[in-house]
Amino acid sequence: GAVVSQHPSWVICKSGTSVKIECRSLDFQATTMFWYRQFPKQSLMLMATSNEGSKATYEQGVEKDKFLINHASLTLSTLTVTSAHPEDSSFYICSAPPGTREETQYFGPGTRLLVL
Amino acid sequence: QKEVEQDPGPLSVPEGAIVSLNCTYSNSAFQYFMWYRQYSRKGPELLMYTYSSGNKEDGRFTAQVDKSSKYISLFIRDSQPSDSATYLCAMSATGGGNKLTFGTGTQLKVEL
Numbered sequence: 001g002a003v004v005s006q007h008p009s010w011v012i013c014k015s016g017t018s019v020k021i022e023c024r025s026l027d028f029q030a031t032t033m034f035w036y037r038q039f040p041k042q043s044l045m046l047m048a049t050s051n052e053g054s055k056a057t058y059e060q061g062v063e064k065d066k067f068l069i070n071h072a073s074l075t076l077s078t079l080t081v082t083s084a085h086p087e088d089s090s091f092y093i094c095s096a097p098p099g100t101r102e103e104t105q106y107f108g109p110g111t112r113l114l115v116l
Numbered sequence: 117q118k119e120v121e122q123d124p125g126p127l128s129v130p131e132g133a134i135v136s137l138n139c140t141y142s143n144s145a146f147q148y149f150m151w152y153r154q155y156s157r158k159g160p161e162l163l164m165y166t167y168s169s170g171n172k173e174d175g176r177f178t179a180q181v182d183k184s185s186k187y188i189s190l191f192i193r194d195s196q197p198s199d200s201a202t203y204l205c206a207m208s209a210t211g212g213g214n215k216l217t218f219g220t221g222t223q224l225k226v227e228l
């Protein structure tokens with residue numbers, strides 16, 4: 001299957017700082033990438049859809065000014081958590097569909113964020 | 117009511133048992149169904165992808181879809197300790213490469 005990577009895998013930061021998470025499709029081009037958040041023992045909740053060359057589409061309740069998404073190329077999307085607070089501590093996972101509409105999407109290994 | 121309901125478990129079975137995992141959904145627009153396996157602190161891994169009602173088999177895994185009942189299942193035969201993980205069902209109205217709605221996941225433990 002297609003490979004999606006994320007960096008970093010683990011980050012600890014102080015409250016009020018910003019954190020950038022990268023999501024890369026390694027062996028395919030992705031015009032669309034998805035960003036999910038997962039709290040302990042809960043399912044994945046879609047935060048936003050990242051579109052190459054255009055603005056991201058955010059799900060209801062997700063603050064676009066707090067979670068900045070940039071999809072600068074066909075293989076890279078970044079999520080920046082601005083002015084992070086302890087309640088932003090979570091597992092952030094990106095995914096990308098590798099091809100046609102009928103295909104599914106492949107997930108990155110996730111980034112664990114801990115805000116102190 | 118959530119769009120997708122999944123029993124969170126935990127479900128504990130002996131090695132070699134047949135495991136049945138289920139999800140129900142309320143949105144009749146869902147046409148694409150997936151099962152993912154997620155190990156602790158890792159990203160989800162695609163196991164099965166189905167579109168039509170009926171069964172689809174892949175090795176020890178069988179996915180079953182009943183659109184009339186809005187019910188999907190994943191069966192694992194000859195379960196192994198390495199199958200211990202959380203299993204997430206996911207669904208989409210517009211294709212597996214588009215917005216997915218996930219169940220809460222079922223935690224499975226296969227014991228020796």
